[in-house]
Amino acid sequence: MLRNCKECGKVFSHPSQTLCAHCSKVRSEEFIKVKDYLQSYPNAPLGEVASATEVSIESIEEFIRQGRLTVIPKGANVTCAVCGKAVPYGRVCAACRGDLKGKEPIEQVRNDKESAKSRLHTMDTLRRRY
Ligand SMILES: [Zn+2]
Ligand SMILES: [Zn+2]
Numbered sequence: 001m002l003r004n005c006k007e008c009g010k011v012f013s014h015p016s017q018t019l020c021a022h023c024s025k026v027r028s029e030e031f032i033k034v035k036d037y038l039q040s041y042p043n044a045p046l047g048e049v050a051s052a053t054e055v056s057i058e059s060i061e062e063f064i065r066q067g068r069l070t071v072i073p074k075g076a077n078v079t080c081a082v083c084g085k086a087v088p089y090g091r092v093c094a095a096c097r098g099d100l101k102g103k104e105p106i107e108q109v110r111n112d113k114e115s116a117k118s119r120l121h122t123m124d125t126l127r128r129r130y
Contacts, residue, residue, distance in 0.1 A: 030055040031063055038071040046073040067091035 002013050005020035007027075012020040019027060033053040038044065050057045063069050064078050072078055072088065080087045082096035 027059070030059055031068060034060055034063060035069060035071075038069065038073060042071045044073055046075045049073045065091070 001015055002011055003018070004011055005023050006018040007023035008020065010020045010022075017024060030053070034049060034055050037049055037053050041048075044052070046057060046060060049055075050060060060069075060073065061076060064072055064076055065081075067081075078087050079085065080093040080096055081091045082099075083093060085093050087093045
């Protein structure tokens, strides 16, 4: 199926991708940069992450919305995908996450070990703040 790349507008052929091969490669490189930076600086604010990695804030927010980042930069606008409430982490709030148990995509489950670690980290940060 022919479609236009969401990013550069180039016509390409793929059944499900919204980005052409070039842009999706750039996007995944961006994701790795952001993820690595947040692993080293878990408390970095969104603006700092964006300028340090040279990735646009829009792209970073998209990674957050997709639930791909286990560490969310400070000041990022993250809302629960189910109820719309602001969440400190992930795609859905704790309450909705409970409801979604057993329906999590495989990728999420695979990352669970890593997520648990950063979740602890987030809790630490929250505790320190209070
Ligand atoms: Zn493209
Ligand atoms: Zn919710």
